[in-house]
Amino acid sequence: MSQKRPASATLPAAPLVSPWVPASAREQQREAKRNAVLSTAAQLFNERGFHATSLDDIAARLNVSKPTLYYYVKNKDEILFECVRKGLQMLREGIAEVSITGGKAIDQLMACMRVYSRIVTMDFGMCLIRVSDDELPPESRKALRRLKSDLDLEFRRLVAQGIAEGSLQPCDPKIAAFMIAGALSWIGRCYQADGEYSPEEIATQCIAMLRDGILRRPDSPAVSEVVADL
Structure with a gap:
């Protein structure tokens, strides 16, 4: 007569847990690390300039070897292209969100100016x-300038609509758009994270002066009063 096997002997073995993460998780990890490379590069470009920053500098700040960077980017040109593209994409998305909300052209224009002012104080x-972008190859410059053109056209559109609705003085929308973008872009050149003013204070003062000019009108508050209301 045969003996019965213990019940435990008939149980299937527990499946092994794979030490490899799923492909989707690996891709997320790679993208996170690539973004870290780009963010670090943007910080260094802003601090030292493009030519004074090497791949060795980027790798050192990330605590990795230089060859590790090549798993995420091809070269320094690609890094610069992606950093500038990300900055432009942030501006486009922020301005697109303003457009979705609708409202008067002047309100949209002011909101777009605040978006622009805020983003140019961020790394990208x-x-x-x-x-x-003159540092980049011609094809890369062309791609980035198409994105810049979209932003310029949006500012022109809002200025033209503001004139039509009577909230803005008659002017050339093209020149006005250049002036607005140029003035707000200087925030990105001059801003220091440890400086006297916060990004919000700088934006408030710059936008107030662009909106009202520098001549004091009897019925308008001083810029200092506007800032005090923040």
């Missing part, structure tokens, strides 16, 4: 302003 936005 600052890199967009401080590092010239």
Whole structure:
């Protein structure tokens, strides 16, 4: 007569837990590390300039070897292109969100100016302003300038609509758009994180002066009074 096996002997073995993460998780990890490379590069470009920053500098700040960087980027040109593209994309997305909310052109224009002012004090936005795309190959410059053109056209559209609705003085929308973007871009060149003013204070003062000019009108508050209301 045969003996029965213990019940435990008939149980299937527990499946092994794979030490490898799923492909989707690996891709997320790679993208996170690539973004870290780009963010660090943008910080260094803003601090030292494009030419004075090497891949060795970027690797050192990330505590990795230089060859490790090549798993995430091809070269320094690609890093600059992606940093500037990200800055432009942030501006486009921020301005697109303003457009979705609708409202009067003047209100949209003021909101877009606040978006622009805020983003050019951030790493990628600052890199967009401080590092010239002249450093890049022609095809890369062309792609970035198409994105810049979209932003310029949006400002022109809002200025033209503001004139039509009577909230803005008659002017050339093209010149006005250049002046607005140029003035706000200087925030990105001059801003210091440890400086006297916060990004919000700088934006408030710059936008107030662009909106009202520098001549004091009897019925308008001084810029200092506007800032005090923050």
